[in-house]
Amino acid sequence: MAAFVDLFVYGTLKQGFANHRAFCAQALRIRTAAIVGSLYDLPVGYPAVQVPDSSILLKAGQDPARDAARQRRFRGLAPPVPQVTQAAVHGEWIRLPDPARTLPRVDALEGVRPDGRGEYRRALVPAWTEDGPAALWVYWMPRLPRGARHLADGTWPARP
Structure with a gap:
């Protein structure tokens, strides 16, 4: 099994x-990163991302x-450079050890459910990091709640 798992985080896990x-103190690596998608500030005080279906390499x-x-299969593959018209979401690449222990904890925090009915879904997407x-x-x-506010600059929390 994999010795680590790589996540893109853009909200309260940064x-x-x-x-x-509580969830990332054991991180092996933290770097800046960006993905293609749209970022929203939710009325409940945390953000949400929506990603285009064409960006999803694997579903959880x-x-x-x-x-x-399964993520290892995609290491070293260069994602296409995003189109100028595609919005970027800015956050962090966090590498966590012991995926069998750490990933289920983060999935639970994010409300990911095996039946796909949770608040969030987890998907593998191309990212651009300071390391490549x-x-x-x-x-x-997948579905934004009423009152979600689009953050056009792709960074949470919203800048004044």
């Missing part, structure tokens, strides 16, 4: 935010540890 210490399976191993291209798991929301 360094300095509410859930980072039933076994998070197996998902981390990568394939990272991102938590995305």
